[in-house]
Amino acid sequence: MTIPANLKYTKDHEWVRIDGDIATFGITDHAQEALGDIVFVELPDIDRELEAGEAYAVVESVKAVSDVYSPVAGAVVEVNEELEGEPEKVNTDAFGGGWIAKVKISGDATVELMTDDEYNTFLEE
Amino acid sequence: MSESVLNSNDRTFKYSATNGIQHEEPLLFEHAHEAPESIHLPGVEGDIPDALAVFSRKIPANIPGLSEPETVRHFVRLSQWNHGIETGFYPLGSCTMKYNPRVNETVARLPGLAHIHPDQPEDTVQGALELLYEVQEWLGEISGLPHVTLQPAAGAHGELAGLMMIRACLDARGEAERRTVLVPDSAHGTNPASAALCGMHTVELKSGADGRIDLDVLKANLNDGTAALMMTNPNTAGAFETDIKEICQLVHDAGGLVYGDGANLNALVGLARPGDMGIDCLHINVHKTFATPHGGGGPGAGPVAVNDTLAAFLPVPRIVKESDNYRLDSTSDASIGSILSTIGQSGVYMRANAYISAFGRQSLHKIAEDAVLNANYILHRLKDVYHVPFEGVCKHECLLTDEIQNKHGVKTLDIAKRLIDLGFHPMTVYFPLIVHGAMLIEPTETESRETLDSFCDAMLEIAAQCEAGNTDALHEAPVKPFRRRLDETQAARKPVLVWPQ
Numbered sequence: 001m002t003i004p005a006n007l008k009y010t011k012d013h014e015w016v017r018i019d020g021d022i023a024t025f026g027i028t029d030h031a032q033e034a035l036g037d038i039v040f041v042e043l044p045d046i047d048r049e050l051e052a053g054e055a056y057a058v059v060e061s062v063k064a065v066s067d068v069y070s071p072v073a074g075a076v077v078e079v080n081e082e083l084e085g086e087p088e089k090v091n092t093d094a095f096g097g098g099w100i101a102k103v104k105i106s107g108d109a110t111v112e113l114m115t116d117d118e119y120n121t122f123l124e125e
Numbered sequence: 126m127s128e129s130v131l132n133s134n135d136r137t138f139k140y141s142a143t144n145g146i147q148h149e150e151p152l153l154f155e156h157a158h159e160a161p162e163s164i165h166l167p168g169v170e171g172d173i174p175d176a177l178a179v180f181s182r183k184i185p186a187n188i189p190g191l192s193e194p195e196t197v198r199h200f201v202r203l204s205q206w207n208h209g210i211e212t213g214f215y216p217l218g219s220c221t222m223k224y225n226p227r228v229n230e231t232v233a234r235l236p237g238l239a240h241i242h243p244d245q246p247e248d249t250v251q252g253a254l255e256l257l258y259e260v261q262e263w264l265g266e267i268s269g270l271p272h273v274t275l276q277p278a279a280g281a282h283g284e285l286a287g288l289m290m291i292r293a294c295l296d297a298r299g300e301a302e303r304r305t306v307l308v309p310d311s312a313h314g315t316n317p318a319s320a321a322l323c324g325m326h327t328v329e330l331k332s333g334a335d336g337r338i339d340l341d342v343l344k345a346n347l348n349d350g351t352a353a354l355m356m357t358n359p360n361t362a363g364a365f366e367t368d369i370k371e372i373c374q375l376v377h378d379a380g381g382l383v384y385g386d387g388a389n390l391n392a393l394v395g396l397a398r399p400g401d402m403g404i405d406c407l408h409i410n411v412h413k414t415f416a417t418p419h420g421g422g423g424p425g426a427g428p429v430a431v432n433d434t435l436a437a438f439l440p441v442p443r444i445v446k447e448s449d450n451y452r453l454d455s456t457s458d459a460s461i462g463s464i465l466s467t468i469g470q471s472g473v474y475m476r477a478n479a480y481i482s483a484f485g486r487q488s489l490h491k492i493a494e495d496a497v498l499n500a501n502y503i504l505h506r507l508k509d510v511y512h513v514p515f516e517g518v519c520k521h522e523c524l525l526t527d528e529i530q531n532k533h534g535v536k537t538l539d540i541a542k543r544l545i546d547l548g549f550h551p552m553t554v555y556f557p558l559i560v561h562g563a564m565l566i567e568p569t570e571t572e573s574r575e576t577l578d579s580f581c582d583a584m585l586e587i588a589a590q591c592e593a594g595n596t597d598a599l600h601e602a603p604v605k606p607f608r609r610r611l612d613e614t615q616a617a618r619k620p621v622l623v624w625p626q
Contacts, residue, residue: 034561039617062613063555065314067329087618 003028004095008071009119010111015095016071018105023072026099027059027090030123035061038090043079044101050074052109057100059090072110074103147607150202154624158190206607208550214576216503218522218553218565219313219361221391221413228483229416229476238475243467247452253471254451258444260428260474263481267489268387268407269400270430275469276440280388282464283408283427284319284355289461290431290438291353291382291406292323297438297459303352303381309338311361311557313386325352332559336362336515336524338372347379357386358399359520361557363500363565365392373403382406382434390414391569392497392521395490406431414492415477424470426477440464495570496521499577503566506581510588514560522567526560535591535599537562540584542610545603547583 007015013031017024032038042058050056055067056076079101083089090098114122173181191199208215215222233239241250257275265271277283288306295303306320309330317327328346333339337360354376358366366372373383385404391414393399399407408429411417417426431439441460442453453468484492497520504513504523512528527537541551541564553565568577590599603609 036555037614037617039614060617062617064558066558 003116003120005116007095008113008115009122010069010071010113011122012069012111014068014071016113018072021105022077023074023103023105024099025056025068025071025101025103027068027094028119029094032091032094032098035059035066036063037061038087041080041083041087041090041100043081043083044076046076046079048076049106050076050103053111060087068100069111070103071113072103072105073107074105076101077104078102147205148198148202149607150199152624153189153191153199156189156191156195156199164188208545213548213550214568214572214580215550216552216566216568216580217550218363218524218567219388219556220419220553221388221410221521221567221569222419222550223391223413223416223569224571225416225418225476226480226483229479232479233472233475235475239472241471243471251451253475254444254453256478257468257471257474258446258451260478260481261444263478264409264428264430267394267398267481268390268409268430269398269402270404270407270432271400272432272436272439273428273430274440274443275426275428275474276463276465276467277408277427277429278465278470279425280386280408280410280427281315281319283429284315284384284386285322286427286440286461286464287384287406287408287429287431288319288323288325288353288355289464290429290435291384292325293438293459293461294382294435295352300380303350305348305350306352306384307343307346307354307376307381309356309360311336311559312355312357313361313388316355316357316386320355332362336360336364336557336559337366338368340368340371340375343372343375347375347381349380351376351379351381353382353384355384355386357389358402358404359389359392361389361565362515362524362560363519363522363567364515364517365520369402377403388413389521392493394493395484395488396493400430400432406435411473411477416480417473417476424473426470426473428469428474442468444468492570493521496568499568499570499572500566502574502577503568503581506578507584510585511564514563521569522565524557524560525564525566527562527564530588530591531562533591533594533596535596537564539596539599539602540564540587543587543590543599543602544583546605547586549580549583 007017009015009028013028015026015028038059038061040060044056050070050073052070052073054070056070057068059066059068080099083100210222210224238253241253247254261273261275265273274286277286295301304325306325306327307330308316308320308327309332311332320327330338330342330346338356354372356366358369360366376383382405383403385399385407387407387409390409394414406429408427411426411428412419437457437459438461440463441455441457444451445454481489500519500521500523504519507525510529511525514524514526527535527540530540537554541554544551555563556565557563587599601610
């Protein structure tokens with residue numbers, strides 16, 4: 001499994017990519033592997049204000065239903081509507097086509113974020 | 126009998142076979158006939174009056190064209206593909222699939238109990254009311270929470286009723302801002318769902334390294350917004366919450382109440398009482414602990430027992446006893462009201478009464494003792510071959526994982542599916558969520574040592590098959606039933622729920 005170097009990671013196995021004031025969220029390859037086949041993704045409403053660490057989406061697999069937490073604070077500006085018809089994209093392309101939401105960042109608040117190397121070490125522990 | 130071995134000398138099954146007489150069976154609408162064959166309505170003589178004609182059907186009813194025996198066979202055949210507690214061992218963890226004694230059915234079918242109506246005058250159903258009242262008294266004594274409602278129609282309904290009482294109690298104290306329910310991450314999924322339905326929001330508590338509630342995590346999350354802690358004891362990892370008294374004290378000191386999920390009461394019944402531990406409110410799954418049927422869609426029951434703090438908020442009507450008479454009492458200012466149109470699922474409680482009475486006060490503890498012993502027996506036989514995430518003795522269910530088998534590419538789902546081939550219902554898989562690849566095994570007290578051994582033998586054989594590299598058989602399992610490994614993913618992603626006309 002490769003862990004992209006251009007992303008940041010959380011202890012709850014979410015990834016975030018920050019481009020200017022826009023943050024893109026998803027769950028990591030490790031997370032989708034642990035969850036198994038994803039069958040449904042509940043997306044947040046556009047304009048919803050999220051606090052860092054707030055549950056903003058729900059990922060349902062054949063094994064479990066899991067909350068997904070926002071790594072940063074901000075307002076939802078876009079969601080990946082393709083996941084409504086093809087939730088399996090989270091399995092096949094967790095770091096790319098399986099992105100879940102984009103947020104316009106507000107403030108500096110974030111949950112604890114890790115680099116790719118730090119996340120790799122975290123996984124090995 | 127290809128794989129099954131019946132040794133006539135020591136009379137023990139290695140494991141049972143599943144290759145009996147079974148029939149393939151299409152869906153109802155796939156049967157060939159065009160017209161309904163079992164319905165023959167008389168023709169109409171003369172004209173249908175206009176007043177009635179407006180109700181006549183404009184489009185065909187599309188009733189499948191089956192005769193009566195075809196219809197009966199359809200459902201009986203489907204039922205034969207199923208595995209129930211009366212087919213074989215059913216160690217579904219957290220679900221307490223214990224055998225339902227026949228005598229319970231006999232009692233529930235007595236005409237004086239079965240052929241009565243909820244709206245009958247009270248003086249014509251004194252016997253039934255007495256039996257229901259007895260159940261209330263029993264459940265109050267067993268739980269250590271003396272005030273009981275029999276109304277809720279399921280465990281989750283009981284959760285909602287309990288949380289509504291807690292909410293009403295907090296409102297009566299002038300603390301309507303308390304709306305947060307703390308829920309451990311090992312909780313049953315119904316717990317946060319019930320809290321949400323009750324207009325509360327939940328905060329998840331991360332379990333400690335031993336799978337139990339971490340006191341520091343609990344303390345850090347208690348505040349002026351805390352309405353309740355919702356917990357299960359023993360928890361879903363099969364472990365007793367050894368800090369339970371301190372946990373309840375901390376929540377009470379913070380101004381909150383403690384809701385107990387009674388799903389695992391089978392480990393405690395007759396031995397320890399949630400009320401004595403400090404729990405304020407507990408729902409009881411009579412279909413688990415007290416051997417009433419698990420359903421088929423109902424009717425179910427999820428009675429709730431509460432302490433003095435919450436007594437005033439119980440639903441009405443309540444069954445009360447006045448000298449030797451029983452009546453329904455609806456007078457209560459603080460009650461949350463009715464949560465069912467009747468006083469409860471009478472037939473279910475007649476079965477529970479029969480079950481509790483059969484043990485009596487002296488013997489009820491044997492239920493818990495044997496349930497715990499059986500679970501530990503399985504744990505002991507399997508612990509060297511399957512990974513045990515939390516050390517120590519378990520309560521009524523034991524928790525294993527697929528960590529060792531993972532090295533060979535075999536997962537919990539493969540092990541569960543292979544058990545079907547070997548004649549057993551799988552254990553609960555992938556729950557609790559805090560354990561990767563969880564396998565939760567709950568044998569209940571009603572199984573013999575021979576049954577437990579045959580299950581353990583099957584589990585050991587699966588592990589051996591895995592070690593020997595014979596993993597294809599595990600990935601393909603089950604191969605014996607009519608329907609082999611079902612595509613659970615497609616069933617969830619692209620469900621076909623309606624017959625395409």
